[in-house]
Amino acid sequence: MRKMKIKQNDKVMIISGKDKTKIGKVVKIFKSKDKVLVEGLNKIKRHVKPNPYKQEQGGIKEMEAPVHVSNLRLVCDACTNPTRPGYRLTDDGEKVRYCKKCDENF
Ligand SMILES: [Zn+2]
Numbered sequence: 001m002r003k004m005k006i007k008q009n010d011k012v013m014i015i016s017g018k019d020k021t022k023i024g025k026v027v028k029i030f031k032s033k034d035k036v037l038v039e040g041l042n043k044i045k046r047h048v049k050p051n052p053y054k055q056e057q058g059g060i061k062e063m064e065a066p067v068h069v070s071n072l073r074l075v076c077d078a079c080t081n082p083t084r085p086g087y088r089l090t091d092d093g094e095k096v097r098y099c100k101k102c103d104e105n106f
Contacts, residue, residue, distance in 0.1 A: 006026055006074060008028070011025055011075040012025075012036070012038060013075050013082045014042065015072065016071045024039045024040050025038065026039075027064075036069060037064050041067070042066075044063060044064075046063055047061075076101060076106050078102050078104035079101055079102035079104070083100060084100055085097045085098065085106075086100050
């Protein structure tokens with residue numbers, strides 16, 4: 001089974017579709033589906049019916065749709081490049097993720 005390397009609050013770049021090359025922050029992860037919700041990206045328009053009980057107006061509402069992880073690249077905080085992360089152990093034996101481009105932990 002492939003392990004998902006993306007975590008909440010990670011920065012990711014979308015590499016396909018209409019938001020290609022745009023960068024956003026991961027706000028939610030759907031582990032079973034290998035999908036994540038990226039803040040402000042991959043927006044879809046959805047028609048919403050008015051709901052008087054919730055005092056909601058009907059109309060077209062824009063919302064983010066989950067993006068499959070295969071369409072994302074992690075973005076390194078330090079060098080701001082999309083990267084494939086590596087993993088290594090610190091002197092304390094803690095596992096950390098690092099950027100293979102600039103060698104910084106992120
Ligand atoms: Zn980097």
